[in-house]
């Protein structure tokens with residue numbers, strides 16, 4: 001189902017790398033959401049005054065044609081699953097100001113259809129097609145209603161008098177579209193709306209803010225110059241579009257590189273790519289739960305996806321070996337972190353992510369590899385990867401053993417807190433999985449780890465004493 005996912009002129013979220021299973025399970029919920037929204041839309045439209053549309057059929061046609069033109073060349077957002085960003089929001093804002101809610105509902109519904117994608121290639125499902133139309137149309141209608149309610153007069157467009165009405169109407173338009181898109185994506189991929197929101201609006205925020213401004217300027221021009229203002233509008237629209245494309249290309253490069261690299265691993269063993277996908281999804285979610293920035297969350301996703309990429313260089317027979325690696329084989333396996341780091345360091349957009357991969361097998365107590373880093377010396381991304389990597393490895397079957405129950409894995413993580421894993425990360429992960437975590441969990445884990453160190457020291461002390469006597 002290519003192109004599955006909403007596009008409401010504001011972008012959308014979905015993991016392109018996530019390709020399986022969840023679609024079926026949530027299909028009914030998704031339909032319920034879309035049909036519910038359609039019912040609200042129909043109710044709002046039935047209360048609008050449609051006289052303005054029939055009177056202004058020519059302006060509606062010109063605005064719709066311009067929007068259709070813009071939609072023919074949408075900017076892609078590959079990171080979020082092949083979704084698209086367009087500047088049709090600008091034209092809907094302008095229609096609100098020029099012609100009112102009913103016309104904005106029409107432009108939002110008709111003019112945002114992508115002739116090639118939606119009608120010729122049919123890249124969206126019917127559900128997504130309907131969601132996009134309804135969300136954009138509803139956004140325009142509600143913005144128009146709010147604009148009029150706040151004293152705005154369609155066709156007057158006076159910045160001095162209508163500034164507040166314009167700002168509030170634009171916010172309503174944006175939020176209607178954005179919430180519909182984010183809500184749909186969140187439901188579809190089973191993530192929290194806040195995480196989806198952070199993803200969706202992380203790279204093109206400024207252009208979203210610019211849309212209502214450009215839309216208002218366009219409306220002012222239209223009033224002053226007439227429909228020829230469309231020609232002037234195409235310049236800023238083009239520039240804004242280019243801005244989107246730049247952000248989008250960045251994501252596209254990263255996604256393509258990641259997918260190509262993982263394809264190499266997939267030709268050798270088939271559990272690593274699936275494991276990596278799950279680790280990526282969980283790393284993203286955990287990074288969000290820990291309050292990392294949207295950029296870091298994105299990085300956590302890719303680092304999760306590529307964390308074991310270095311295994312392409314490790315002898316296949318060793319990777320598939322059930323147990324009992326000898327010292328040289330273990331050293332060979334350990335090499336995968338450095339190899340992986342080398343491989344991703346070549347990706348110009350992944351500089352910060354490379355150390356996260358290098359250190360994902362470090363332990364919080366400093367006993368891991370490759371550099372025996374401990375505590376906060378380990379990059380936060382690596383500490384997150386360590387937890388989700390271990391969890392996924394524990395609960396899933398491997399060729400040589402069966403996976404354990406989630407409850408047992410949670411217990412293992414608890415036991416490993418402040419020893420193998422950052423206790424704060426473990427606590428955040430357990431909470432994410434709806435496991436009760438005591439308020440003093442982190443402190444207790446640190447105390448336990450300190451006792452471990454004390455015991456180790458006590459055991460080593462006689463040997464030190466012996467050595468000291470000998471030297472004396």
Ligand SMILES: [Fe+2]
Pocket residue numbers: 307308336360361
């Ligand atoms: Fe690894």
